[in-house]
Amino acid sequence: MAFELSFPNAVDARRFRAVAARDVAAAPSFVLREERAEDVDAREALLDEAFGPARFLKTCERLRAGRVPARGLALVAEDEGSIVATLRLWSVNAGMGCAALLLGPLAVARSHRSLGLGATMMEEGLARAAARGHRAVILVGDAPYYARFGFDAALTEGLSLPGPVERERFLGLELIEGALRDARGLVSAAGARVAASPRRVARASARAA
Ligand SMILES: CC(C)(COP(=O)(O)OP(=O)(O)OC[C@H]1O[C@@H](n2cnc3c(N)ncnc32)[C@H](O)[C@@H]1OP(=O)(O)O)[C@@H](O)C(=O)NCCC(=O)NCCS
Numbered sequence: 001m002a003f004e005l006s007f008p009n010a011v012d013a014r015r016f017r018a019v020a021a022r023d024v025a026a027a028p029s030f031v032l033r034e035e036r037a038e039d040v041d042a043r044e045a046l047l048d049e050a051f052g053p054a055r056f057l058k059t060c061e062r063l064r065a066g067r068v069p070a071r072g073l074a075l076v077a078e079d080e081g082s083i084v085a086t087l088r089l090w091s092v093n094a095g096m097g098c099a100a101l102l103l104g105p106l107a108v109a110r111s112h113r114s115l116g117l118g119a120t121m122m123e124e125g126l127a128r129a130a131a132r133g134h135r136a137v138i139l140v141g142d143a144p145y146y147a148r149f150g151f152d153a154a155l156t157e158g159l160s161l162p163g164p165v166e167r168e169r170f171l172g173l174e175l176i177e178g179a180l181r182d183a184r185g186l187v188s189a190a191g192a193r194v195a196a197s198p199r200r201v202a203r204a205s206a207r208a209a
Pocket of ligand 1: 050107141142
């Protein structure tokens with residue numbers, strides 16, 4: 001299995017290799033890189049396959065809609081020209097004055113599951129977030145999967161989301177020890193807004209006329 005990665009330090013790289021060493025013989029080679037504009041259709045198709053149309057109804061979508069991901073933290077894995085995994089992280093305020101990232105969605109193509117690619121995306125995303133100075137990450141997801149990366153529901157006890165959530169699926173991770181200790185209150189979106197495309201602006205003006 002061939003990877004192209006950017007861990008900030010050797011410890012993380014060693015940890016990754018332990019995960020990636022599984023199923024080496026069966027695994028295809030792929031490149032993990034930042035998402036580009038031309039990846040969007042393939043990424044959306046992958047998310048449709050993984051979550052179906054109900055994905056747009058998720059509470060976390062309220063924190064992502066109309067925003068762009070945190071700088072440098074929209075990642076894809078590409079295998080021979082196909083997008084086979086996606087992971088994005090988003091800037092949020094985790095309660096009063098506590099900056100954090102919201103992680104998700106994470107999805108791996110069915111054809112590429114159980115090869116360590118999900119773990120690779122997570123390790124790489126978290127390493128890049130730490131390297132950029134982010135202090136904490138929250139997500140809503142399956143605790144049995146995310147616990148292996150250090151996520152814990154105890155770290156989000158003081159936080160609420162702008163919609164329904166099962167508490168045991170609302171998880172946090174401190175990249176800097178104590179970063180979520182005082183996190184209290186409602187999580188809100190903090191990322192840069194999506195710029196309106198010229199076509200969308202023209203349509204809006206035509207409607208207003
Ligand atoms: C979850 C997902 C990203 C994992 O990707 P992956 O590349 O298969 O993950 P890895 O290879 O790193 O890990 C696979 C292991 O995780 C386990 N796993 C996968 N999904 C899990 C889940 N929801 N809960 C607990 N364990 C899970 C697998 O059983 C496997 O276990 P094994 O190593 O003992 O065989 C992928 O299954 C996926 O895209 N699922 C659909 C979308 C989704 O559920 N996203 C996560 C939101 S909660």
